[in-house]
Amino acid sequence: xxxxxxxxxxxxxxxxxxxxxxxxxxxxxxxxxxxxxxxxxxxxxxxxxxxxxxxxxxxxxxxxxxxxxxxxxxxxxxxxxxxxxxxxxxxxxxxxxxxxxxxxxxxxxxxxxxxxxxxxxxxxxxxxxxxxxxxxxxxxxxxxxxxxxxxxxxxxxxxxxxxxxxxxxxxxxxxxxxxxxxxxxxxxxxxxxxxxxxxxxxxxxxxxxxxxxxxxxxxxxxxxxxxxxxxxxxxxxxxxxxxxxxxxxxxxxxxxxxxxxxxxxxxxxxxxxxxxxxxxxxxxxxxxxxxxxxxxxxxxxxxxxxxxxxxxxxxxxxxxxxxxxxxxxxxxxxxxxxxxxxxxxxxxxxxxxxxxxxxxxxxxxxxxxxxxxxxxxxxxxxxxxxxxxxxxxxxxxxxxxxxxxxxxxxxxxxxxxxxxxxxxxxxxxxxxxxxxxxxxxxxxxxxxxxxxxxxxxxxxxxxxxxxxxxxxxxxxxxxxxxxxxxxxxxxxxxxxxxxxxxxxxxxxxxxxxxxxxxxxxxxxxxxxxx
Amino acid sequence: xxxxxxxxxxxxxxxxxxxxxxxxxxxxxxxxxxxxxxxxxxxxxxxxxxxxxxxxxxxxxxxxxxxxxxxxxxxxxxxxxxxxxxxxxxxxxxxxxxxxxxxxxxxxxxxxxxxxxxxxxxxxxxxxxxxxxxxxxxxxxxxxxxxxxxxxxxxxxxxxxxxxxxxxxxxxxxxxxxxxxxxxxxxxxxxxxxxxxxxxxxxxxxxxxxxxxxxxxxxxxxxxxxxxxxxxxxxxxxxxxxxxxxxxxxxxxxxxxxxxxxxxxxxxxxxxxxxxxxxxxxxxxxxxxxxxxxxxxxxxxxxxxxxxxxxxxxxxxxxxxxxxxxxxxxxxxxxxxxxxxxxxxxxxxxxxxxxxxxxxxxxxxxxxxxxxxxxxxxxxxx
Numbered sequence: 001x002x003x004x005x006x007x008x009x010x011x012x013x014x015x016x017x018x019x020x021x022x023x024x025x026x027x028x029x030x031x032x033x034x035x036x037x038x039x040x041x042x043x044x045x046x047x048x049x050x051x052x053x054x055x056x057x058x059x060x061x062x063x064x065x066x067x068x069x070x071x072x073x074x075x076x077x078x079x080x081x082x083x084x085x086x087x088x089x090x091x092x093x094x095x096x097x098x099x100x101x102x103x104x105x106x107x108x109x110x111x112x113x114x115x116x117x118x119x120x121x122x123x124x125x126x127x128x129x130x131x132x133x134x135x136x137x138x139x140x141x142x143x144x145x146x147x148x149x150x151x152x153x154x155x156x157x158x159x160x161x162x163x164x165x166x167x168x169x170x171x172x173x174x175x176x177x178x179x180x181x182x183x184x185x186x187x188x189x190x191x192x193x194x195x196x197x198x199x200x201x202x203x204x205x206x207x208x209x210x211x212x213x214x215x216x217x218x219x220x221x222x223x224x225x226x227x228x229x230x231x232x233x234x235x236x237x238x239x240x241x242x243x244x245x246x247x248x249x250x251x252x253x254x255x256x257x258x259x260x261x262x263x264x265x266x267x268x269x270x271x272x273x274x275x276x277x278x279x280x281x282x283x284x285x286x287x288x289x290x291x292x293x294x295x296x297x298x299x300x301x302x303x304x305x306x307x308x309x310x311x312x313x314x315x316x317x318x319x320x321x322x323x324x325x326x327x328x329x330x331x332x333x334x335x336x337x338x339x340x341x342x343x344x345x346x347x348x349x350x351x352x353x354x355x356x357x358x359x360x361x362x363x364x365x366x367x368x369x370x371x372x373x374x375x376x377x378x379x380x381x382x383x384x385x386x387x388x389x390x391x392x393x394x395x396x397x398x399x400x401x402x403x404x405x406x407x408x409x410x411x412x413x414x415x416x417x418x419x420x421x422x423x424x425x426x427x428x429x430x431x432x433x434x435x436x437x438x439x440x441x442x443x444x445x446x447x448x449x450x451x452x453x454x455x456x457x458x459x460x461x462x463x464x465x466x467x468x469x470x471x472x473x474x475x476x477x478x479x480x481x482x483x484x485x486x487x488x489x490x491x492x493x494x495x496x497x498x499x500x501x502x503x504x505x506x507x508x509x510x511x512x513x514x515x516x517x518x519x520x521x522x523x524x525x526x527x528x529x530x
Numbered sequence: 531x532x533x534x535x536x537x538x539x540x541x542x543x544x545x546x547x548x549x550x551x552x553x554x555x556x557x558x559x560x561x562x563x564x565x566x567x568x569x570x571x572x573x574x575x576x577x578x579x580x581x582x583x584x585x586x587x588x589x590x591x592x593x594x595x596x597x598x599x600x601x602x603x604x605x606x607x608x609x610x611x612x613x614x615x616x617x618x619x620x621x622x623x624x625x626x627x628x629x630x631x632x633x634x635x636x637x638x639x640x641x642x643x644x645x646x647x648x649x650x651x652x653x654x655x656x657x658x659x660x661x662x663x664x665x666x667x668x669x670x671x672x673x674x675x676x677x678x679x680x681x682x683x684x685x686x687x688x689x690x691x692x693x694x695x696x697x698x699x700x701x702x703x704x705x706x707x708x709x710x711x712x713x714x715x716x717x718x719x720x721x722x723x724x725x726x727x728x729x730x731x732x733x734x735x736x737x738x739x740x741x742x743x744x745x746x747x748x749x750x751x752x753x754x755x756x757x758x759x760x761x762x763x764x765x766x767x768x769x770x771x772x773x774x775x776x777x778x779x780x781x782x783x784x785x786x787x788x789x790x791x792x793x794x795x796x797x798x799x800x801x802x803x804x805x806x807x808x809x810x811x812x813x814x815x816x817x818x819x820x821x822x823x824x825x826x827x828x829x830x831x832x833x834x835x836x837x838x839x840x841x842x843x844x845x846x847x848x849x850x851x852x853x854x855x856x857x858x859x860x861x862x863x864x865x866x867x868x869x870x871x872x873x874x875x876x877x878x879x880x881x882x883x884x885x886x887x888x889x890x891x892x893x894x895x896x897x898x899x900x901x902x903x904x905x906x907x908x909x910x911x912x
Binding site: 050087088155156379381385397434441448482484486487488492497501502 | 629636637639643644646702712713716735736738739741745749752756763767808815816819823824827843846847857858859861871874881
């Protein structure tokens with residue numbers, strides 16, 4: 001009997017030790033990963049975004065991914081995008097600076113301009129394509145070869161123009177640009193131009209690039225520069241002769257310093273880029289022809305070849321862009337993935353990089369960090385007062401001081417576990433904290449049932465085991481009903497600001513039944529078994 | 531303590547909750563929706579201004595026409611909620627109408643192209659011709675519709691951004707004009723409100739939150755769906771637990787009654803209903819069953835003492851449970867009332883009034899029903 005009462009005895013009880021193990025494990029995880037708090041507690045901004053029309057779940061997922069990609073390509077970090085119902089999205093950023101908020105809104109609302117250029121002439125542009133007509137077909141597989149197709153309609157006038165531009169250009173590339181820059185000169189260090197793997201010489205590479213960048217009077221000029229004085233002087237002469245024609249220079253990062261100084265003194269905007277960015281991706285389309293397939297730095301994103309059937313003078317207002325996944329990809333799985341990505345990319349270029357549905361940014365909600373830390377402080381006080389008063393009430397009601405310790409300990413551990421789980425996996429927001437305060441109330445409810453059964457019922461029915469069985473039946477039913485009542489909110493995709501409340505209460509109810517209440521009853525029954 | 535359940539007239543107890551229910555039903559339509567459900571603006575200011583709440587309310591109302599401001603004060607600052615500006619709200623409706631008409635226009639245009647295409651290969655097909663004509667009519671109608679919506683939107687927004695000039699024949703550009711005008715106007719209005727508040731009192735930092743009426747209405751309907759879903763799910767489980775209709779019905783009725791009483795009390799005491807209240811209402815559904823099940827299980831399934839004694843013992847345990855819950859939610863309510871945290875207020879306000887109602891419905895309505903059922907069964911068994 002006496003060793004049952006020792007601390008060792010408590011720790012060995014299999015109703016108590018799992019609780020201790022879980023608390024220690026979570027404490028380590030919290031310490032290592034840190035807890036994630038919502039903007040209500042750390043400050044930040046939430047931007048509500050309304051969609052032009054309601055979308056289904058698949059489209060919503062696509063939109064969220066697209067928004068995430070867009071903000072991440074622009075280097076905006078720690079932005080969360082969250083769907084609310086079928087026609088609203090919340091964007092949350094951990095900043096309250098008005099300029100950063102406006103920048104974020106601009107980025108998500110921006111729309112690119114599409115240009116399709118054949119042989120230096122504009123064959124098609126973004127406004128030629130009928131809005132909403134771009135269709136992405138599912139990739140088809142036959143004998144292990146995977147082909148992809150994107151279809152679209154153009155206006156009548158555009159169809160006429162297209163026919164004239166592509167006439168006789170069979171199997172030639174349609175250079176697809178998104179936000180093609182104008183007034184730009186590319187200065188590439190001569191040592192970075194040739195491509196040995198494709199066997200292209202410097203002169204050939206330069207001419208391949210030039211034909212991809214040719215476009216009536218908006219040609220992007222490409223020049224090769226070496227570090228010799230004559231090459232630098234020649235380049236300077238070119239700029240002197242073309243004064244006012246160009247605004248921006250994109251140059252290899254290792255280009256000669258003198259040249260950069262010269263350009264700066266002449267008010268050109270200069271962007272220095274790495275070798276990888278300054279080198280286009282080539283494709284060999286026939287034995288003696290190689291073209292630029294893509295070159296993101298100038299907005300060239302793809303270059304499909306024109307099918308002979310549309311270059312013979314026939315006019316059509318429906319088009320398709322299709323291709324076959326490269327055979328260098330070994331498995332069908334990889335080819336399918338490639339084909340899917342390719343379909344998505346082409347459709348998105350034709351759309352001007354547009355989101356699948358038009359969006360309207362609403363008024364941002366900002367919470368200053370000072371207000372956030374104030375909320376956190378107040379919440380802490382609420383929790384402490386609630387636990388204190390509830391324990392006090394229990395002591396007065398049962399007139400047993402002994403009860404304070406187990407109730408305080410189990411409740412505090414339970415709150416710690418809930419805070420840790422939500423803070424590690426999700427976000428601790430105001431609703432989640434309100435749920436935790438609720439758990440202080442509900443948690444004690446179950447402990448009251450146990451206490452009542454043990455203190456009064458025990459005398460009549462004898463063994464404390466049957467008494468606890470009775471109590472647990474009621475507690476199980478209570479917990480199950482609370483969890484079920486909270487499930488619709490837990491799975492709600494629209495009331496996202498309140499979902500935290502259901503998370504806290506559900507975790508609390510389950511913890512109670514599985515871990516903390518058995519531990520509490522173990523402490524009590526050990527105490528009273530003397 | 532005298533056992534009230536041993537009274538001969540215990541069945542008459544039911545009258546009290548029934549009267550309470552009727553009063554509550556009457557007051558439910560008087561519930562005030564807050565800005566998250568009705569649409570509107572709430573601004574929280576961090577300030578140490580000592581200005582009087584009533585003076586502030588009058589000041590804000592006089593400087594921002596139609597604001598219907600309500601101001602609450604806490605040691606940490608001030609919270610001001612006001613109605614959405616009616617011009618901006620109607621511009622939002624126009625904007626959505628514009629988008630819907632523009633969508634019709636796009637699909638009609640697409641169809642026209644497709645049918646014209648088909649007609650080149652089969653020029654005499656009457657069905658296609660008819661379809662083409664109807665789509666052309668649809669196209670014309672939607673052009674008229676979206677132009678009208680845009681015009682009306684821009685008229686509504688004129689006080690904020692002045693006259694917007696645009697080419698109404700450049701259809702491609704119209705969505706941007708509609709969208710940007712609305713965003714710009716909202717921003718102008720926000721700045722105007724903040725500037726106005728600054729003239730009334732100094733503040734160091736602020737939090738501004740706007741919910742459009744459309745979104746508010748959507749949240750309200752979602753909230754109702756969630757509560758109905760929760761009630762249905764819970765009722766199914768209760769019937770499974772009891773497998774006998776009378777006690778199960780009593781328990782489910784108790785939960786519904788709690789919700790009705792909670793909502794009625796919110797109407798009476800002017801506790802606003804917001805998005806966060808849904809948490810409180812669901813909590814109440816879960817809570818309502820706690821004490822009900824405790825009492826039903828003790829009265830029906832145990833055999834020590836008389837059913838009346840067991841009813842009284844469960845009353846003691848049950849009220850202790852409800853009181854602890856009341857304590858923790860009252861702390862949440864009281865502290866957040868002084869610190870002004872609306873989310874906490876909305877959740878705890880609902881639960882507190884609901885729990886008080888729960889004590890009455892459970893012990894004066896459900897338990898007498900269950901007790902009566904138990905006694906009748908005992909008579910039958912003899």
